[in-house]
Amino acid sequence: MFVPNRAGVTPEDLLNWMKQTEPSASTSHRSEKDPEKEWMEKLFDECEDEFFESFGVYDADDFLPVDDDDEDFGDWADRIRREYFDKKHAEAQRLAASCSGSKRRKTNKEREQEEKSHKEHLRRLQKEHEEYLSRATRKEDEVRQGKKRRYEERCAATFQASSSSSVSDSKLCYSDIPGQLHEELKDVNAFRKVLRKQQTLWHPDKFAQRCSSRLEEKDRQRILDTVTALSQELNSLAQSLKT
Structure with a gap:
């Protein structure tokens, strides 16, 4: 001021x-x-x-x-949202391109190493499979030999020809009869040999001669019928091998 x-x-x-x-009332009348x-x-x-x-x-x-733009709040919110998603999409594309490039470089650089590792893995799997088959074969042989051993033990107990009174006086029930030995042999000649032995063992006349006096009366007929059926089955099997 x-x-x-x-x-x-x-x-x-x-x-x-x-x-x-400013004009005043006292001076307004002045003309000069x-x-x-x-x-x-x-x-x-x-x-x-x-x-x-x-x-x-x-x-x-x-x-x-x-402000020449007549943008209201809704338009502003849509614009902000659109810009945000455009930015995120661009970042995702850059990241994908970066990852793809690094992956291609890694594949080109380590392809030989990966192939070598893959082959080694296949060899290891093949070896493990062969070992598994070998163990399975041994286990199968052990099971088959165990069944055969138990069968022979039961046959020995059934056809015991000892003169001991404790053995000769013991009675044979139907559950004491071991039945047929189911043995799978790939060698046909070996199978025929086992089959002839079974035919001789389960011949009805020879079985009656060896065990008739020891059969339990309540199971006698059932045992004889079972031995006869078993002998017929063995004979039929032997006949099929000849054809």
């Missing part, structure tokens, strides 16, 4: 001069202009022009942001 301009006039002087230039007031008006106009030239005319719109 009290800082003078280049003409030595302060803002307070201008305000005072403006008040003095006051030279002093006229000079002050001219001086005020000059000061105003100088001020506008130095600082420019104040425009309220110059200090407000101009």
Whole structure:
């Protein structure tokens, strides 16, 4: 308010001069202009022009942001969402391209090593499979030999020809008859040899001669019928091998 301009006039002087230039009721009837007031008006106009030239005319719109876009909140939210997903999609594409490139480089660089490792793995699996088959074969042989041994033990107990009274007086029930030995032999000659031995062992006449006196009366007929049927089955099997 009290800082003078280049003409030595302060803002307070201008305000005072403006008040003095306002028409009043006491001076309105004067027809003559006051030279002093006229000079002050001219001086005020000059000061105003100088001020506008130095600082420019104040425009309220110059200090407000101009928004030519009529975007509402919904449009703004859609735009933000679209920009966010576009950014994420671009990042995913860059990551996929990076991973794909590194994978291709790894495959080209370590292909020989991977093939070698794969072949070694196959050899190890083949070896384990062969060992498994070998163990299974040994186990099968052990089971077959065990069945054969138990069968022979039961046959020995059934056809015991000892003269001991404890043995000769023991009675044979139907459950004591061991039945037929089911043995699978790939060698035909070996199978025929076993079959002839079984035919001799289970011949009805020879069985009756050796064991008739020891049969339990309640199971006698059932045992003899079973031995006869078993002998016929063995004979039929032997006949089929001849054809």
